[in-house]
Amino acid sequence: MSTRKKVFWWIGGAVIVLYALFPIAWIISISLKAPSDIANGQFTPTDVSWVNYSTILTGSASDLFLPSLRNSFGICLIATAISCLLAMFAAYAIARLDFPGKRLILSTALGVAIFPVISIVTPLFNVWRQIGLYDTWPGLILPYLSLTLPISIWTMSAFFREIPWEMEQAAQVDGATTWQAFRKVIVPLAAPGVFTTAIIAFFIAWNDFVYGIVLTSTEAARPVPAALGLFSGASQFEDPTGAIAAAAVIVTIPVVVLVLLFQRRIVAGLTNGAVKG
Amino acid sequence: MSTTTLPPTKKTEPVSAPKGGISDRARSERKLGWMLAGPAFVVMLAVTAYPILQAIYESLFSYRLTDPDNRAFTGLTNYAVILSDGLWWQSILVTLFITVVTVAVELVLGFGLAMVMAKALSSIRPVVRAAILIPYAVITVVSAFAWQFAFDINTGFVNSWFAWLPGVATDTDWFGEKWLSLLVICLAEIWKTTPFISLLLLAGLAQVPEVLQEAAQVDGATWWQRLWKVTIPNMKAAIMVALLFRSLDAFRVFDSIFIMTGGANGTESVSFLAYRQTIARLEIGLGSAVSVLLFIVVVLIAAAFIKGFKVDLSQARGE
Numbered sequence: 001m002s003t004r005k006k007v008f009w010w011i012g013g014a015v016i017v018l019y020a021l022f023p024i025a026w027i028i029s030i031s032l033k034a035p036s037d038i039a040n041g042q043f044t045p046t047d048v049s050w051v052n053y054s055t056i057l058t059g060s061a062s063d064l065f066l067p068s069l070r071n072s073f074g075i076c077l078i079a080t081a082i083s084c085l086l087a088m089f090a091a092y093a094i095a096r097l098d099f100p101g102k103r104l105i106l107s108t109a110l111g112v113a114i115f116p117v118i119s120i121v122t123p124l125f126n127v128w129r130q131i132g133l134y135d136t137w138p139g140l141i142l143p144y145l146s147l148t149l150p151i152s153i154w155t156m157s158a159f160f161r162e163i164p165w166e167m168e169q170a171a172q173v174d175g176a177t178t179w180q181a182f183r184k185v186i187v188p189l190a191a192p193g194v195f196t197t198a199i200i201a202f203f204i205a206w207n208d209f210v211y212g213i214v215l216t217s218t219e220a221a222r223p224v225p226a227a228l229g230l231f232s233g234a235s236q237f238e239d240p241t242g243a244i245a246a247a248a249v250i251v252t253i254p255v256v257v258l259v260l261l262f263q264r265r266i267v268a269g270l271t272n273g274a275v276k277g
Numbered sequence: 278m279s280t281t282t283l284p285p286t287k288k289t290e291p292v293s294a295p296k297g298g299i300s301d302r303a304r305s306e307r308k309l310g311w312m313l314a315g316p317a318f319v320v321m322l323a324v325t326a327y328p329i330l331q332a333i334y335e336s337l338f339s340y341r342l343t344d345p346d347n348r349a350f351t352g353l354t355n356y357a358v359i360l361s362d363g364l365w366w367q368s369i370l371v372t373l374f375i376t377v378v379t380v381a382v383e384l385v386l387g388f389g390l391a392m393v394m395a396k397a398l399s400s401i402r403p404v405v406r407a408a409i410l411i412p413y414a415v416i417t418v419v420s421a422f423a424w425q426f427a428f429d430i431n432t433g434f435v436n437s438w439f440a441w442l443p444g445v446a447t448d449t450d451w452f453g454e455k456w457l458s459l460l461v462i463c464l465a466e467i468w469k470t471t472p473f474i475s476l477l478l479l480a481g482l483a484q485v486p487e488v489l490q491e492a493a494q495v496d497g498a499t500w501w502q503r504l505w506k507v508t509i510p511n512m513k514a515a516i517m518v519a520l521l522f523r524s525l526d527a528f529r530v531f532d533s534i535f536i537m538t539g540g541a542n543g544t545e546s547v548s549f550l551a552y553r554q555t556i557a558r559l560e561i562g563l564g565s566a567v568s569v570l571l572f573i574v575v576v577l578i579a580a581a582f583i584k585g586f587k588v589d590l591s592q593a594r595g596e
Binding site: 009010012013015016017019020021023024026027030038039041042043086087089090092093094097098099100101102104105108109111112114115116117118119120121122123124125126127142143145146149150153178179203206207209210213214224225228229241244245248251252255256258259260263264266267270271272 | 324575
């Protein structure tokens with residue numbers, strides 16, 4: 001490749017990195033501005049200040065932020081675990097077994113994936129209040145499955161198709177039943193796909209705002225995005241901008257860590273699940 | 278336009294599918310299939326089909342939560358009320374505007390990103406790939422706040438940086454007017470979701486046969502000709518799947534609007550209208566009717582894509 005071409009692709013790469021990171025750099029920068037500095041009209045803070053972080057972690061906003069962080073982690077991890085478990089069995093059946101209804105299951109997953117969340121949440125708001133699920137963890141975990149389960153089934157089926165199934169047959173030839181072949185041979189081979197699917201499902205659950213804001217009312221179950229949306233200053237004279245920015249940075253850290261650690265797998269998972277010739 | 282594609286290859290039949298009658302093994306496989314996939318299937322139906330049926334039922338009542346005694350069956354009145362109200366049509370227009378603008382920009386931008394990612398030198402590829410995933414993984418609410426703060430008249434830097442542009446002044450209030458607000462909302466949505474579309478397109482790019490590219494190059498086709506006559510026709514399926522997914526996703530836009538404008542100045546989307554009727558005004562009947570209408574519109578868009586553009590969803594399903 002010629003030097004000119006190399007320089008061209010380097011610039012292209014640099015532009016992408018700048019594009020992707022600029023708003024993140026901005027929200028970090030604003031989180032480091034002291035309240036008196038917020039309106040300085042500049043990108044960077046005049047002086048670096050940690051006051052916003054102490055507001056949300058130990059100060060006046062910690063009652064709102066810390067419980068929501070705990071809720072988000074708990075609810076998203078449980079929803080991810082349940083959908084991965086269900087999807088694992090379903091994807092095995094889809095990738096491996098021959099049975100009528102396979103297409104029906106995949107089409108249903110597609111239909112659920114494109115379902116407008118708001119059409120689900122308005123009836124749930126009423127029903128959850130009547131049966132006592134409003135503002136509880138299970139009250140969010142159940143609807144979160146509508147977000148995480150379809151993509152889990154798709155992504156995992158795509159991964160499972162690439163597993164060398166001859167090994168399963170070899171195990172069956174050696175006398176293992178279908179179930180034993182699944183458990184002893186396929187599960188270890190499938191683990192990377194399951195893991196990647198779990199990360200993608202977790203991203204989607206972590207991103208939810210609609211369910212969080214409609215189906216909760218207190219810190220008993222309110223997840224982080226909903227809490228952020230409801231952030232206002234301790235008094236009406238206090239500008240919440242800095243505190244919101246600091247909270248935004250903290251909730252972004254887990255996803256950035258996951259992206260940096262597993263970027264190759266996440267890309268494979270997203271593209272495999274969606275388009276495959 | 279003459280395009281160059283390879284003839285479709287015949288799919289091989291799965292070895293485990295015997296022709297003719299059902300053997301014992303096939304029957305047990307069938308049973309095991311439903312045993313394994315059944316729970317996921319039931320859960321998917323329970324969390325979507327049940328709520329939408331409930332919404333359809335509730336949409337037939339005049340029902341306000343603060344006034345439960347006057348709940349009354351009114352048939353399709355709620356739908357008539359909504360469809361004859363300017364608010365509904367305004368929210369449809371706003372939603373369509375956001376959908377068309379963001380998806381069009383994202384398609385072009387995402388294609389560019391995909392090309393860079395496909396061709397990027399192996400030394401910088403992991404960096405580019407990690408960077409592109411960050412907007413995808415960042416919470417929509419966080420992205421909305423970042424863009425809102427950047428444009429905000431008090432906290433932002435956009436006004437002071439871009440005051441030299443015509444139409445931008447140091448006191449431009451981006452959230453005081455409908456179209457400027459929608460512009461910022463679109464920017465935030467584009468930033469957040471272009472990576473997703475570019476990854477789908479990247480997968481499509483990988484499917485374009487290298488032989489065809491080389492043949493076209495040998496025949497003296499320019500880069501531009503190869504792009505339009507070889508690359509794009511060969512990844513049409515990937516483009517259509519990306520378009521379908523992003524359009525339906527964009528049509529549900531809610532988070533950014535909630536954070537940035539709260540639906541003020543006529544920036545309400547259909548999802549936001551449903552939310553406001555049900556949650557803020559506690560008009561369960563009207564809100565449910567809006568939800569059902571939104572659902573119908575989404576189904577129509579999906580059907581239009583699949584029938585009109587012949588999106589081959591078996592591609593999407595990886596079959």
